[in-house]
Amino acid sequence: MVLLIYTTFIYFAIISLTETSLPTITPAHKRTLDLLSSDQGQFIIENLQKISDKIREEEVKAPEQEDIPVTYDYDSITRNTDPNHTKAHLQFWQNLSPKAIATYKQDWKRFIANLSPYSSFQSKYDGTGIVFTAGNKDTLNRTLTIISIMRDYGCNLPVEVWHLPDERFSAKEVKQLEALNAISKDLSGPNLVRPVQKKRDAEKQFQIKAAAIINSEFQKVLYLDSDNIPTRNPEYLFHSKEFEETGALFWPDFWKTHPENRIYDILDIPCSDTWEQESGQIYLDKERAWVPLQLAWYLQSHHELYFQLLNGDKDTFKYAWEALGAPYHMAETFLGMAGTMVEGRYCGHTMVQYDLYSSGYGEASPLFIHANLLKITDKTHFEQDGKERPWDTLKRYTATRGNTWLHPEFYIAAHGRACMDFTHPNGEPEVILEPIDDIIPGFQERYFELGGKGGEKRVVEV
Numbered sequence: 001m002v003l004l005i006y007t008t009f010i011y012f013a014i015i016s017l018t019e020t021s022l023p024t025i026t027p028a029h030k031r032t033l034d035l036l037s038s039d040q041g042q043f044i045i046e047n048l049q050k051i052s053d054k055i056r057e058e059e060v061k062a063p064e065q066e067d068i069p070v071t072y073d074y075d076s077i078t079r080n081t082d083p084n085h086t087k088a089h090l091q092f093w094q095n096l097s098p099k100a101i102a103t104y105k106q107d108w109k110r111f112i113a114n115l116s117p118y119s120s121f122q123s124k125y126d127g128t129g130i131v132f133t134a135g136n137k138d139t140l141n142r143t144l145t146i147i148s149i150m151r152d153y154g155c156n157l158p159v160e161v162w163h164l165p166d167e168r169f170s171a172k173e174v175k176q177l178e179a180l181n182a183i184s185k186d187l188s189g190p191n192l193v194r195p196v197q198k199k200r201d202a203e204k205q206f207q208i209k210a211a212a213i214i215n216s217e218f219q220k221v222l223y224l225d226s227d228n229i230p231t232r233n234p235e236y237l238f239h240s241k242e243f244e245e246t247g248a249l250f251w252p253d254f255w256k257t258h259p260e261n262r263i264y265d266i267l268d269i270p271c272s273d274t275w276e277q278e279s280g281q282i283y284l285d286k287e288r289a290w291v292p293l294q295l296a297w298y299l300q301s302h303h304e305l306y307f308q309l310l311n312g313d314k315d316t317f318k319y320a321w322e323a324l325g326a327p328y329h330m331a332e333t334f335l336g337m338a339g340t341m342v343e344g345r346y347c348g349h350t351m352v353q354y355d356l357y358s359s360g361y362g363e364a365s366p367l368f369i370h371a372n373l374l375k376i377t378d379k380t381h382f383e384q385d386g387k388e389r390p391w392d393t394l395k396r397y398t399a400t401r402g403n404t405w406l407h408p409e410f411y412i413a414a415h416g417r418a419c420m421d422f423t424h425p426n427g428e429p430e431v432i433l434e435p436i437d438d439i440i441p442g443f444q445e446r447y448f449e450l451g452g453k454g455g456e457k458r459v460v461e462v
Helices: 002-017 027-033 038-058 074-078 083-094 098-113 137-153 171-179 206-215 234-239 241-246 263-267 286-301 303-309 314-323 443-449
Strands: 128-133 159-163 182-186 220-224 228-230 248-252 277-285 336-342 345-358 364-370 393-397 408-412 418-422 431-435
Touching: 083 303, 098 263, 098 286, 128 137, 128 206, 137 159, 137 171, 137 228, 137 443, 159 206, 171 182, 206 220, 206 277, 206 286, 220 234, 234 241, 234 277, 241 248, 248 286, 248 314, 263 303, 263 314, 277 286, 277 314, 277 345, 277 364, 286 303, 286 314, 336 418, 345 393, 393 418
Parallel strands: 128 159, 128 220, 159 182
Antiparallel strands: 220 277, 228 364, 248 277, 336 345, 336 393, 345 364, 345 418, 393 431, 408 418
């Protein structure tokens, strides 16, 4: 009975210590504890005080509102934000309370503080390789084509293709991978560093990218999306000065992050007039990038919150690096696009990412052809004699290194075709159209000869 009374007292003492006022151990507490032996009483007093101090340290308080000087041009950023993402989430950003922001900030910082170092897992990683994620027949077929193309270029790096537990490859598909020095890997494996047990309740499983990179057996990884086709052997960038200096290579996207997006406050980074990251291709050295890579995984695994702030997985990488002040290199040449003319206007359906280095004529050359919209594009307008030629021309700005005053546009053409275009209504650089066969000779033919798929056939209602 006495033990019950003392236990009850201690319970309520702890509860009292978690109130907003967070009182210290009072004389009344001490007098009651004196009823115990001096050693017992002192032990409980010390531990209650430790709990009190810990709660005080970790208590989440709404930050005081301060007038933070604005160092960016609001209009310059907002004209390049993703309108669909902004429209869907602006109200959420504006109504996210300061206390909630402080809580989320504390959560990710606690995660980093408790992170196991790379040395704890170093025995799991070795060498250099390429990582894909491919879970259904379409993505696997595209991945097989890309691996075949890279083998044709002379790239012999081993390849891992990761999938979720309910996405099983057939015996034939496994053999096709093995014939290309590639293996399938299950993201739910019990011995993985970051296993993924279930799907996200959405069509796109953006949350698995960082997990696939972390779980890969390679120390140095080139991650590629399943619809991203290199124009030549891409392994030379593992030996580039930029990779050796930073251990992380990124490429820009068409969008910027809205100034009212609360991701800046949660991650404690300044809003700036810079391009977001397009994560269809990422080079990482996991030994040097271990901590920011884990933060990217954390942001992706908490997608219920962070995908309302960031548009999928892509910027979880860049902003994880920025939140931790970790070095990375962002390709300086802004991306271009590839496509055809549709009813008198250019319709781009493919992102074109450029090399880190300039070629002889002063501009970097295309390195990755990321056909992100091709698979949902009506192929009727680029079929010729029963064959598809989806890439007629490349379109790019003529001066983009470090330039944030650009104007990529997205529009819907006839019959619901999603199109990208570059315009220059307000003093942006001039644009140039270049025949793809002149810039990347033989690329289009090689893609289809090695099993590449083009657009979709649509039934047009009359």
